[in-house]
Amino acid sequence: MFGFSIQKLIVLAAIIAAVWYGFKFIGRLDKARKHAAKLTRDGARAAAGAAPAAETEDMERCEACDAYVSARDPASCGRADCPYPG
Ligand SMILES: [Zn+2]
Structure with a gap:
């Protein structure tokens, strides 16, 4: 059935x-x-x-060229009046 x-x-x-x-x-x-x-x-x-x-880094402004460079390891932008060593 x-x-x-x-x-x-x-x-x-x-x-x-x-x-x-x-x-x-x-x-x-x-x-x-x-x-x-x-x-x-x-x-x-x-x-x-x-x-x-590499994630974040403090930057500071260059007085001579207004470019922002690493505050921890600043590098010169190449201008003669740049305050950072280069
Ligand atoms: Zn500079």
Whole structure:
């Protein structure tokens, strides 16, 4: 009456298995993606920690040429009246 045949049960089992392994596969991809994102974040943080001077730097204005030079390591603009060593 309901027609439960062995073929239908096998197909049903195959569908359930496909969904089950599909979710496992998606979960594994998501875990790999999160791991990669964490590595990228850690790498960016390590790079920032290694060279903080590259992120921001105080500048000061040259009186002679109005150019902004690094306050930590000022360099001359090349003009004779530039107050910075060059
Ligand atoms: Zn200058």
